[in-house]
Amino acid sequence: MNIAYWIIAGLLALFYFYAGTLKVIRSRDQLRPMMAWVDRIPLRALRALGAVEILGATGLILPPLTGIAPSLAPAAAIGFVLLQTGAIAVHLMGEDRRIALNAGLTATAAVTIWLAIRL
Template identity: 85%
Template sequence: MNIAYWIIAGLLALFYFYAGAMKMFRSRDQLRPMMAWVDRTPLPVVRALGAVEMLGSTGLILPPLTGIAPSLAPAAAIGFVLLQIGAVAVHLAGEDRRIALNLGLIATAAVTIWLATGL
């Protein structure tokens, strides 16, 4: 792994770990100002998404760091691309056109995949 991977994957992991922790531990009322879609989504699904984000962020960092199953890092990044594609669909279905952050996260995860696989 190179320095670029660690910088980009580290920032992506930090973002997803924080966002996942918010979804896991904050109430719907606390999430609503930042995430309008939580009103249209059952709370257990929001909690599950938070858990997936926290596990995925761990998957970006721990496997390459320990050398145990390093192929999990690009798999985690692929998972984040798929997660954000779903997020864009949820935003657009709810007539919420604020998808710039989602598109940026897709691009960042795609770069992480590229760096992790060494293409």
């Protein structure tokens, strides 16, 4: 289970660290081709969302790695489930039916919760 956690949590952390970094440093025009919803939220909220994703990715890796506050890992994964639930709602309210990635990330984060609890 330990190896499974590190593989799944590592991939999830890489994805969120990358996506969060893009949201923090790129302009709306640069993000629009990848994320059609960026015009529906304020820029500050977009930047905050990116920061939350970066912090969550860090929360999946550092606490179990260092042994300091390892309970933060399942908390970060729970946060990603909630984040993706909100993302699915945003997509559906904007009549964007492309939610397969969001559903996959939700499922991956749910598996990560289960694995993190068993660390």
